[in-house]
Amino acid sequence: MVHHTINTSNSKAPRASSKSKRMNRLLYPVLIGLIVGTLVACGSAPRQTPADRPSVPEVAAPQPVVVGDTSLLPGALLQAKSRWTPVRWAELPGFDDDALHEAWNAWVKSCERPGPVFAPLCSEVRRLSIGSGEEQRAWLVARLQPYRVDALSGSAEGLLTAYFEPVLEGARTPSAAFSVPLYQPPLGLAQRKPWFTRQEIDTQPSVQAALKGREIVYLADPIDALVLQIQGSGRVRITQPDGTQTVVRLAFAGSNDQPYKSVGRWLLDQGAVRDASWPAIKAWVAQNPGRVNELLWSNPRTVFFREEILSDLDAAFGPKGAQGVALTPGRSIAVDPGSIPYGTPVWLASPGPTARLQKLVLAQDTGSAIVGAVRADYFAGWSPSAAELAGRLKQPLRLWVLWPK
Template identity: 65%
Template sequence: MPTSSTSASRASSRISSMQRFLGLAAIVAMLAACGTTPLPPLPPVAAPAPAPSAPVVDNEVPLPAPITFGKSRWVPVRWAELPGFNDDPLHEAWNAWLRSCERPMPTIGALCADVRRLSIASAQEQRAWMTRRLQPYRVEPLSGPNEGLLTGYYEPLLDATRQPTATSSVPLYGVPAGLASRRPWYTRQEIDTLPEARAALRGREIAYLADPIDTLGLHIQGSGKLRIAEPDGRQRLVRVAFAGSNEQPYRSVGGWLLQQGAIRDASWPGIKAWAQQNPQRVNEMLWSNPRYVFFREEPLPEGDASAGPRGAQGVPLTAGRSIAVDKDSIPYGAPVWLASPGPLVNLQRLVMAQDTGSAITGAVRADYFVGSGNEAGEVAGRLKQPLRLWVLWPR
């Protein structure tokens, strides 16, 4: 679950929370040589493109040299290696690709004119264009096993108040005064207990939540939506986005509970169940993670209240089609083929690298953005399964 150093965790549109989740679940269920080699140059944008109905014959194209990108090695492969490539409904990923084209890196950005043109094309035309213009590279670590780990994250939707009440007393804070002058800043335990830390945060309260576990979850996810009961009685939907952190290390509370022998199920639902049964030890568990996140309030986009929050690339995330990656292994905005068989979901699909997180490290490592709300949270909290990745890079 990422706590993004730039932005955060996020969602896309759905008919209703449950209907959207069920729809996503159904789709989901169906659903780097040694030395450094420069990234291959992209053909000039002005060059005429072949007709989209003329796919390349993959076996007739010589494979390029492997690429070393940061901490990963990219090994060129044939399109036939990508599991499920012919079955993915690509139009579901195209909106996420269009989002990446809002803030593209130069090499990928040169494809954006075609990406926009093909937004209303058939899946067959989109697939033919991809096989002609892109080369798949299997992502591998510079050393160690090629199989990685997929986890999930989501955008919480929580009830909140502007002022503390008898039932809502856990604050969400904006960036405190003097944060830049003290690095790292106070730990989570010190923020809760030291008068000088509390004084620095006085007047920085954005809203108040009822449950400290939900608050921790919001810190871990990095952003969320709040249904705020305003003093005039109206309810307002707002987003709180990552604005900074105390720069303390992130430590998993689930891992702490496992070390304590307190639980066997370290999923988020399992953690919440333990907290309900052990209220006297909740602070001890919370303080095991010294990292603390500060937020800023953002209005939701006009006409699209369900739009996802911005990831580290700076564009809104798309449920089921955005992933957080280690930016030293896969660049932001890169189209990626993801394959992850598992007991929870079976994923074989096109996704976009649009976010990162402090816990997302390594070449074959991704956090899959599930969506927003409680149902998405249930999936994200339990998603932990094997992963293979292929970067789709311009020829």
């Protein structure tokens, strides 16, 4: 950068004429302005050359995060159930450390059914799926603005839980070993809201007659059937009469519209357990086989399914969420759509104690128990460790939506 200066110390300079003096008086304020402007410019951060900027495939190179950024933030945004408060990128815990390529897989899935806000970005998102983490991070900073999700009451902290896709054994026909049916939606389900309760389904002959022929598979354990209904979908490994096995996915196809009641909460209120995790619930059932129906009927809600063929590609992802795209383990969350629209990239931070999570996720699903501004259900996958995490995760949560500038 060139510095413009004026030499005023030369005593040997000839005296100026009166005309020159007048010209000097006119030029003097202009020169002073040049000096001040130059000094201010030299005190700011130097411009980056194109070679200094991160290269993004076919996307204009964005400016990096400026330490101590003092640029003006946009205004807050009001949603039906939340208030979004603009923040700087430096406020996102762990933003520099996340393996963003894992989240990009989920984002590409969201671009199969994008909303109107994010659809214009999907071509760039797809191109960046082969970019480096640095390129993806730079693009986020250039194109999106983070907003902290606050409750309308002002609280920025909420609750994180997790869910998973169970993998169970089943059969096409009932037997002594496999006697618990899972059903397709009954005919006329839409004409009666709410439909019959779980207890009425199990005990009333007229309701059982309405479900006759709607069985998809039979499971061995009624608690496994309950788990699959609570999770909303699952994989069932079916052994055929000739000994071969096939794996199908049972996806959510409707419910009886009865209120959901937690069987874990019921056991806690009974003083039957101190730990309401699924391992503890199953242990209680093993010790109290005569009270299984009492436990099951404490939750009047039941879920109906549809069968989906599980291809090799489908097997690498979870079931379709409420957005209509397949869920990605560890990168998809269920939210309250009144707080966060489907397809929105979200920065999630939860300090533990079960799991410390600081990562980019996509809002791609919802659930009957997922209600409120700062509320998320974390899709853990379908492995035994996913089941363990889903059974135990219940901890504080903070969320930031990443919204197009």
